[in-house]
Amino acid sequence: xxxxxxxxxxxxxxxxxxFRQILGICSSLAVTNLLTNSLVMGVGLMFVTAFSSFTVSxxxxxxxxxxxxxxxxxxxxxxxxxLDLFLKAYxxxxxxxxxxxxxxxxxxxxxxxxxxxxxxxxxxxxSFFDGLIMGLGYxxxxxxxxxxxxxxGFGTLFGVTVLGSGWVNWTLxxxxxxxxxxxxxxxxxxxxxxxxxxxxGKAGAKA
Amino acid sequence: xxxxxxxIIFFASIFTNNMILANFLGMCSFIAVSNExxxxxxxxxxVTFVLAATSVLNYFIYxxxxxxxxxxxxxxxxxxxxxxxxxxxxxMIIERYFxxxxxSLGIFLPLITVNCAxxxxxxxMIIRDYSLIQxxxxxxxxxxxxxxxxxxxxxxxxxxxxxxxxxxxxxxGITLIVTGIMALAFLGFSGIVQIQ
Numbered sequence: 001x002x003x004x005x006x007x008x009x010x011x012x013x014x015x016x017x018x019f020r021q022i023l024g025i026c027s028s029l030a031v032t033n034l035l036t037n038s039l040v041m042g043v044g045l046m047f048v049t050a051f052s053s054f055t056v057s058x059x060x061x062x063x064x065x066x067x068x069x070x071x072x073x074x075x076x077x078x079x080x081x082x083l084d085l086f087l088k089a090y091x092x093x094x095x096x097x098x099x100x101x102x103x104x105x106x107x108x109x110x111x112x113x114x115x116x117x118x119x120x121x122x123x124x125x126x127s128f129f130d131g132l133i134m135g136l137g138y139x140x141x142x143x144x145x146x147x148x149x150x151x152x153g154f155g156t157l158f159g160v161t162v163l164g165s166g167w168v169n170w171t172l173x174x175x176x177x178x179x180x181x182x183x184x185x186x187x188x189x190x191x192x193x194x195x196x197x198x199x200x201g202k203a204g205a206k207a
Numbered sequence: 208x209x210x211x212x213x214x215i216i217f218f219a220s221i222f223t224n225n226m227i228l229a230n231f232l233g234m235c236s237f238i239a240v241s242n243e244x245x246x247x248x249x250x251x252x253x254v255t256f257v258l259a260a261t262s263v264l265n266y267f268i269y270x271x272x273x274x275x276x277x278x279x280x281x282x283x284x285x286x287x288x289x290x291x292x293x294x295x296x297x298x299m300i301i302e303r304y305f306x307x308x309x310x311s312l313g314i315f316l317p318l319i320t321v322n323c324a325x326x327x328x329x330x331x332m333i334i335r336d337y338s339l340i341q342x343x344x345x346x347x348x349x350x351x352x353x354x355x356x357x358x359x360x361x362x363x364x365x366x367x368x369x370x371x372x373x374x375x376x377x378x379x380g381i382t383l384i385v386t387g388i389m390a391l392a393f394l395g396f397s398g399i400v401q402i403q
Contacts, residue, residue, distance in 0.1 A: 022235075022238060022379045023235070024235075025231075025234050025235070025238075026231050026232055026233070026234045026235065026323045026327075027231075027323075029231040029234070030230065030231045070291070073287055073291070074284065077283050077284040077287055078284070080283055081280055081281065081283055081284065084280070084283070085280055099330075099331075099334055100327055100330035100331050100334060103282075103283045103286075103326065103330045104232070104323050104326060104327055104330070106283055106287055106326065107287075107321050107322070107323040107326050108323075109235055109321065112321065172391075175390075175394065176228055176229050176231065176387075176390045176394075177387045177388070177390040177391040177394065178387075179231065179387075180383050180384065180386045180387030180390055181383075181384060181387040183383050184376070184380050184381070184382075184383035184384040184387065187375070187376070187379055187380040187383065188373065188375040188376050188380050189375075191374070191375030191376075191380070192375055
């Protein structure tokens with residue numbers, strides 16, 4: 001139980017993949033101009049991370065050390081293909097909107113990072129949970145960024161108009177620069193909100 | 208097949224559809240490695256070379272192997288294996304025959320496999336249905352555009368190293384903000400050429 005709580009805290013804020021580890025930001029920037037896109041991307045990533053961590057962990061004692069990277073990549077690719085086929089079949093519009101970024105989940109460092117750092121050393125069930133929570137931490141940041149970008153850029157939330165006709169769309173927010181500024185600001189804000197543990201330790205030592 | 212002059216694709220992928228500044232691809236190594244101009248340039252060269260070669264390789268494999276036997280959905284797996292194998296091959300050749308180059312480039316080669324820009328170019332070229340020449344132009348242009356962005360960023364980071372930055376923004380934070388300003392500047396090119 002304590003293990004589960006520890007993993008949960010790490011994934012959501014202590015070691016959040018996006019603003020703490022700066023991993024997987026390619027896709028977090030590209031899809032965040034709309035909340036719906038971000039939600040689908042986030043859920044997709046949760047699925048892939050959880051199941052590939054689970055599989056890597058199941059196979060961990062049978063995989064020779066020197067080819068484990070290749071094995072991990074293949075496992076991840078297999079799940080990404082499943083996700084891609086699912087999106088194509090049931091959400092064709094979404095699949096078009098996300099374009100190559102679904103395939104690029106393979107090179108999303110979060111999944112590889114979790115497989116290497118956690119699943120390789122832990123039991124399947126907890127690895128699955130770790131992958132799920134890391135994916136959740138990623139999704140939350142994505143939704144947070146997308147909330148501001150969509151609200152300011154289109155005046156809508158999940159496609160529903162909120163800001164009314166008096167609002168002039170701030171087009172910059174949905175263009176690439178807006179994404180870079182938003183993520184920079186998020187990193188800055190979270191630095192204040194969730195202080196680094198080692199920093200806190202240092203401050204304590206000084207005092 | 209869409210009819211766009213390969214030169215237009217080439218220039219568009221450097222300036223208006225820059226891999227980093229418009230498509231957010233290759234951000235991981237962009238943030239991690241853009242500390243020194245020299246190393247950034249070496250990494251950029253390696254990326255350009257791998258991009259040029261893998262875009263052509265993947266073009267042939269997709270259109271002459273996967274499409275005829277109806278296995279298009281396997282392209283993710285096949286592309287990533289081709290890229291990994293090619294990078295490995297290049298690394299071995301360089302180590303064997305160009306020792307000086309190996310020492311300046313060697314450590315970056317394994318990093319390239321997980322650079323999303325490489326896989327991204329291959330996927331974009333399939334989605335946009337480019338021809339062989341167009342794919343090659345797109346690959347080379349994207350590589351050069353990526354190099355341009357990372358070298359410029361390394362130059363800027365060298366200048367801001369001594370500047371006073373709010374503590375929370377140090378490192379990745381300020382890099383992202385500066386990238387945003389760079390992307391803003393590159394938006395100015397958008398009138399010249401446009402591909403989508």
